[in-house]
Amino acid sequence: MIEVENLTKEYGEFRAVDNISFSVEKGEILGFLGPNGAGKTTVMRILTCFFPPTKGRAIVAGFNCFEDSLNVRKRIGYLPERVPLYEDMKVSDYLRFVAAIKGTPAKEVKRQVEKVMDDCSLSDVSNKLIKAVSRGYRQRVGIAQALVNDPEVLILDEPTVGLDPKQIKEIRKLIKDLAGRHTVILSTHILPEVSILCGRVIIINKGKLVAVDRPENLAAEGSRRMFLRINGNAPAIEQALSRMAGVKSVERELTAGEDNGFVVVFDDEKQGRQGIHSMIENNRWELLEMRTMEASLEDIFIKLVTKEEA
Amino acid sequence: MNYRNIFLILGRELKSYFGSLTVYVVIIMFLLMTGYFFYNLLATFSIVSFQAQTDPMLAKQYQMLNINETVIRPLFGSIGIILLLMVPLLTMRLFAEEKKTGTIELLLTFPINDVDVVLGKYLACLVVLLTMILLTATYPILLIALGEPEVVPIATGYLGLVLLGAAAISLGIFTSSLTENQIVSASMTFGILFFFWLISYSVPLVSAGLGQFLSYLSINDHIESMSKGVVDTEDIIYYLCFIALFLFLTLRSLETKRWR
Structure with missing residues (x-):
């Protein structure tokens, strides 16, 4: 048309x-x-x-x-x-x-x-x-x-x-x-x-x-992200997460004064998810929260627009 | 050209003209000014005629004392000049307002030709002008009721006024298409009309050939003979060319808007 x-x-x-x-x-x-x-x-x-x-x-x-x-x-x-x-x-x-x-x-x-x-x-x-x-x-x-x-x-x-x-x-x-x-x-x-x-x-x-x-x-493009809240030694957790197979990057997210929130971006989501479970068990940490982060169009928009400018 | 579209634009413009106070103010001021001239011309005429009855010398001097020559002709001259003052105030809104408010964007994306838009707007303003001119008919009607003026020069004089006004409107619609500021449009229209009005002033200063050309360009010289009852095709052609030229330029101006 x-x-x-x-x-x-x-x-x-x-x-x-x-x-x-x-x-x-x-x-x-x-x-x-x-x-x-x-x-x-x-x-x-x-x-x-x-x-x-x-x-x-x-x-x-x-x-x-x-x-x-x-x-x-x-x-x-x-x-x-x-x-x-x-x-x-x-x-x-x-x-x-x-x-x-x-x-x-x-x-x-x-x-x-x-x-x-x-x-x-x-x-x-x-x-x-x-x-x-x-x-x-x-x-x-x-x-x-x-x-x-x-x-x-x-x-x-x-x-x-x-x-x-x-x-x-x-x-x-x-x-x-x-x-x-x-x-x-x-x-x-x-x-x-x-x-x-x-x-x-x-x-x-x-x-x-x-x-x-x-x-x-x-x-969907930006949805391979996960938010985790884990009870334990935060720097150690961050290090462990970032060394894991299938994980692209880890970011500490400070929410409401707590320092145990992490945003994980996966290369390979399946592999990464499995790794996280065994990691938490092995270290005797406590998993408080785990959820997939839905990227909003805002995120994508800003990502695309800033990528263009970079 | 599509008559239905021209008529639609014409109707909308007229509604807009007569829906606002501006037109009424312009018409009232116009009638006040022309009425003032009429009153003075007539009063002078009646005093002089009265004195001539008792004073043979004066009567001889004013052998030509005639209502057409001493009242109607100067009256048409003044109405013409007042028209040149008022027309810019009528035309300034035609395109400038649409540009300022942005309505031009819709108008030019409606499925109508630019020609129809220009003609519709032009004719609407012409209707307002005709209304103004028609209202001045009270003056000659009074004269016909009270005296015995010749009717033909009155009729041709009105033809001249309509042509003069119609020409001024075509210039006004053109300047309105150039800007989104109504004051700018009115100033330009008046400035250019003023130039066409007083161009014959410089005739004595230039060579004979150029002088003749300049006096041909003068916008109100052409109604002179018409207010005497003489209709010369040359004069009519002058006004028609003037109108055609500026309507054409208006179309061009709209077209270049599309290019920018």
């Missing part, structure tokens, strides 16, 4: 996006992850035909974003990061305007608008001026205008920013329900959001592609 090849965008000397390629299948929700200023918005603006790339090409729904921009624009719904709406219009008037300008036949406009207002729970504010509604409603009006006219591709730039937890939940459910029928690209710097919503994640940093994978695969 979306093909991006060697995309590069320069603003004068500054290279905002550097040779990025990826593709998105129909019906997929793709997460776009990166720190602020990583180039997420720039990629989205190219995909929505707001401006063309310096190099490379982007194809959306079979049309080139630069050469066939009108055909692309007919098939996308876009929520820009700042949610720029016409403040002096009423919610329903605004949505009617957007529906019509997106080419909805006049007879269909009313039905379309009612549908998106229903989907985004906007009926309560339909007669209010956009400048008078709360942040959460505003964000939902932004999403509603992207959804109106049922576009094949949705491009949402930080759709849940500035919402309260309940609203975030609602919006996430709304986006989740779109998968299958619509192809969605959403950008965020909230990592749990990606694990909840997205089938696949792209991590970019400083304009470069750092990783593309499923969120659970990315999470």
Whole structure:
């Protein structure tokens, strides 16, 4: 549905996006992850035909974003990061305007608008001026205008920013329900959001592609870590652990004033686990706690991003 | 070009114009200023006419005393100049505001051509201008009710005012597309209009050929003959070219936005 090849965008000397390629299948929700200023918005603006790339090409729904921009624009719904709406219009008037300008036949406009207002729970504010509604409603009006006219591709730039937890939940459910029928690209710097919503994640940093994978695969990458709490002579334990086969590294972790916590990273998890048991028995230490540490996307994100910088 | 899209943009812009206080203030100020000129011109005319009845010398001097020449023509001249003052205030928001608030990002990613956007906005501002000009019709209507002015010069004079205003709007929409600051747009529009307005001042200073060219460029020289009742195609072509040029530049300016 979306093909991006060697995309590069320069603003004068500054290279905002550097040779990025990826593709998105129909019906997929793709997460776009990166720190602020990583180039997420720039990629989205190219995909929505707001401006063309310096190099490379982007194809959306079979049309080139630069050469066939009108055909692309007919098939996308876009929520820009700042949610720029016409403040002096009423919610329903605004949505009617957007529906019509997106080419909805006049007879269909009313039905379309009612549908998106229903989907985004906007009926309560339909007669209010956009400048008078709360942040959460505003964000939902932004999403509603992207959804109106049922576009094949949705491009949402930080759709849940500035919402309260309940609203975030609602919006996430709304986006989740779109998968299958619509192809969605959403950008965020909230990592749990990606694990909840997205089938696949792209991590970019400083304009470069750092990783593309499923969120659970990315999470699995760093999971061969274990936390141990052992009663005994801490330096001796640390030494014994680090000498063991299958263990890559050991770190002391000081928790709540106790110095008997260790984080073990394995090369070979099976071999390492066995070694630990016999080691504790042989030394007559006391095992207080043992658990696998699930690496969060935060860890992976920081790891990938810092690896890139090193 | 897609008429439906032009109409949609036009409708939204009009709602935005008449939904805000600005337009009403501009229209009221415009009417106050033009009304002031009208009152003074008419009062002077009536005093002079009254005195001429008793003073044969004065009557001879003012043989040409005629309401079209002494009230209507100068009135159209003043309305034209006041229009040049007010138009920048109407046009400045057209693109600058959308850029400031970021709505331009959605507008330019909707499936519509830039031409439709520019024409929709242009026509919306033109509707406001026509409203303003139409409201000044009270002055000639009063004159027709009270006296016997010639109607043709009034009609052609209005044609001239509409063309002048339409030209000024095209310049205004262009400067608005260059910046996200409305004040910058208004200043540029007024500055350039001022130049086109007073360009004929430098005619005596330059060679005859250049002088003729400069006076052809002058934006309000072209309504002179129209307020006398003479419609010259040359004048109409001037305004149409002016409008076409600046609308074209506006389109180009939007296009380069996409490139940056």
